[in-house]
Amino acid sequence: MARQPPQSFTNLFLRQNSRTIQNPKTQIRSLATEEFAQTHHQQKPDGLTRIAKEVSRVIRTRPRWEQSLISDxxxxxxxxxxxxxxxxxxxxxxxxxxxxxxxxSSHNGFVPDKLLCNLIFDGLVEAKAANAAKSLLGFVDFSPEPGSLEGYVRCLCENGSMDDAVKVFDEMKRSGICASLETWNSALLGSVRAGRSDFVWKLYGEMVDFGVVGDLDTVEYLIQAFCINDNVSEGYRLLRQVLEDGFVPSIVAFNKLISGFCKDRKYSRVSALLHTMIAKNRLPDIFTYQEIISNLRNKRMQSEGFRIFNDLKDRGYAPDRVMYTTMIHSLCKMKRIGDARKLWFEMVHKGILPNEYTYNALIYGCFRIGNIEDAEELHKEMCCKGFKETTVSYNTMIKGLCLCGRVEEARDMFQGMSEKGIARDIITYNSLIQGFCKEGKIAESTYLLNELLEQGLQPSTTTYTALIEKLCEIGDVDEAKRLWKHMQNRGVEPAVQTHDFIITGLSEKGYVAEGTEWLAAMLKSKLRPRKQTLERLIHCLSQGDKLDEALLVLEYMFSIGYSLSERVCHSMVDKLCEKNSHNHETSLGGILQKEITTSEVF
Structure with a gap:
């Protein structure tokens, strides 16, 4: 079990002037160089320096000098x-x-010098060459000085090699070597960046055992470790402890807690943290807002983000262009174009000019509510303002036009991209493929799929999903299955709904046995089919006199919480009456009784 901070945590380790730790690296290197020079200080022949310079030149200028150095x-x-x-x-x-x-070292008679190895090792560490330093340790049997090991640990942590860093810490512990606070913090930070909270608690526990006094950086890394463990409340408790003791962590710690509370939908804590930040002169920055907005994705949560945004403005915080653009984009996703426009005029009034991303956010918002004229007018205005047309701006227009059923206009823009030298990406193709599928134009969509493959682009799940859905809808299930295999061969993971499309398509074609096989495969992969898919399969099975299979699907449908529509229910009852089967009636009665009992329990 991972070690946790003791209850007396803040009383144990906080120090003043916590962010002014001396970096011993330069001092260590100079001492090592001085010791090396003193140990090797001898009267050298006059020609030794000259030969060293010549050999140095050969090593720098000749690629394979090892083959000829002795003969030279x-x-x-x-x-x-x-x-x-x-x-x-x-x-x-x-x-x-x-x-x-x-x-x-490959020559007989060469004995590596300990001080020489330390000097090379320190040089590699200073050059941030962690792998080269590690290879030297494995090549030569020598033990670096404690200061050199600390530099090596920091280098490993900066490179993200936390497993190796922790092993070095273990070796230092066995040798009774206590690292400096800078090195402990470097390891804690590296562990946090790697998402290894287990390393954080292990290292922190050892740090406490050594009696090392920590600082605010240490606090921040522990708070982040709590957030990694989804134990945000404990991180918040730790923050409150250090605040009560008169210490204020950096904005990073606040942002991590805000992100965690947003995910847990604890908005009262988010508001409390924001107010605390302002009170403690840790004014929220763009990353604070981004943590909030990026975690408020559905409509209710996005509305909460908008409320917090306005609350902070009322308290005197001045959002920048990026934050205004983020909020405008969020409001447009909710189809709240009126509020988005208010923010637009508000930022302009404050002297913050919209950029191309702000324009594109509002353009797409207009398309979402079907206001094509305003969208096109905004696009023209953006171009007149001097913003160059880019892949992003074209994607916004093409996607918006397709959304509003103006696929031919979208195709004209698509073709105009190559004429203007603007690159098309997978989003461009996907938008047009979806637009053509929506209009039932399978041939055009298939042509675009082949074209993007010829262009060397990697299709995404979205590329295939629209085509498979439309193919199944028009009854061309064989082509849909071929596309399914094609996407799997290219390493593209099918969307869950593509299973539903194929099962429904097979059922409509009368291939209920194969449809049942696809359902079984879907359940084996622990995927949840849609209610409509199960109902359609039940209907087709019962109409095909496969009542046993229909009842099995019905039982599963009830088990995952779906209810049966009246139409399908009447269809099954009619078929049972027609067959006059006592066994089937008994089975259906048992299934219905189980469903009633389950409903009463819940």
Missing amino acids: FPNFNFLDPNFFPELLKQQNNVFLSLRFFYWL
Whole structure:
């Protein structure tokens, strides 16, 4: 079980001036260099420096110098213990020096020097070459100095190699080496970025065991770890503790908690956090708003986001263009074009000019309510303002026109893109494919699918779904199944509803046995079919005198909470009366009794 912070957490470890930790890296490197120089300080022959410079030049300029270096200097002993230190000084390139070190190690009689290895190791760490430093540790049996290990840990954490970083911490712990606060925080931050809250609690527990006093950065990483664990309330409790002690974390900690509470729909906590931020002079930034808006996706939640947005404006916070655009886009998704326009004029009145993304958000909002004239007028205005037509702007117009049934106009815009040198992407093709399918123009949609494949674009689930639905609707189930196989062969995951389309299409064609097989495969994959799909299959099974199968599907339908429509119910009763089957009546009675009992329980 992951370790959790103790109850006396804030009393244990917060320190003043918490963000001014000295970085020991430069000092460590200079001390190592000084020690190396003192250890290897000998009277060198005059020619040694000259040869080191010449060898350094060869290493820098010749790609495969290893094959000819000895023949280039036939009378020189490269194993001279004074040579490599001199080369290292002349080379001033740790990667080339490491390559020479590996080459030298392949010769009999070469004994790696501990201080020399430490110097190379420190150079690799300073160059953020974590993998090269790791390979050196595996190649040579030496133990870096504690300060070097700390630098290595920070390097691993910055590279996201948290498993390796934790292993180094374990080795340091076994050797009784306690890292500096900077190194502990670096590891906590790396663990948070990797989503490894288990590492956070392990490392924090060891940090407490060593008696290391933490700072506000430490607090923030623990709060983020709580959020990773979906334990936002505990993170909020920790925040309140440090606030009571007079410490205020950075805006990052607040934003993470806000995001977590938005996901849990605890909007009172979101509002409380926003008010606390303002009171503590941690004014919400664009990322704060984005955390709120990105988590308020359905209409009720988006309305809550809009309320919070207005509340913060009333409290004196000034949103920027990005935030206005985000809110306008959100309102347009809710078809609240009137409110979106109010925000538009409000931002213009404040001297914040709309950009192409603001225009596109409002253009699509106009299309959504069927106001094509306003959408086209906005598009013209955007072009007149000097905004270049882009793939994004064309996609907005094409999708909007298709939404309003103006597919031919959308096709004209699509063709005009290539004439103007504007790239088409998968969204462009998908919008037009969906538009043609909506109009029943399968040939045009299929042509576009083939064209996007020829262009080297990877089709998405959306590309296929509209085509499969329309093919099943017109009875061409075989072509729909061929497309299904094609999308799977290309590694595209079918949408859940495509199963429903094919099952319904097969049922309509009278292929109820195959439709039942598709339903069984769907259930095996733990996918939930639509009510209409099950009803259609039940109807077709009963009309085909497959009452046993129809009753099985009916029982499953009740088990997942669906009710049977009156039309399908009458159809089944008529078929049972026609067959006059006592067994089927008994089975149906049992199913209905089970459904009644379940309903009473709930």
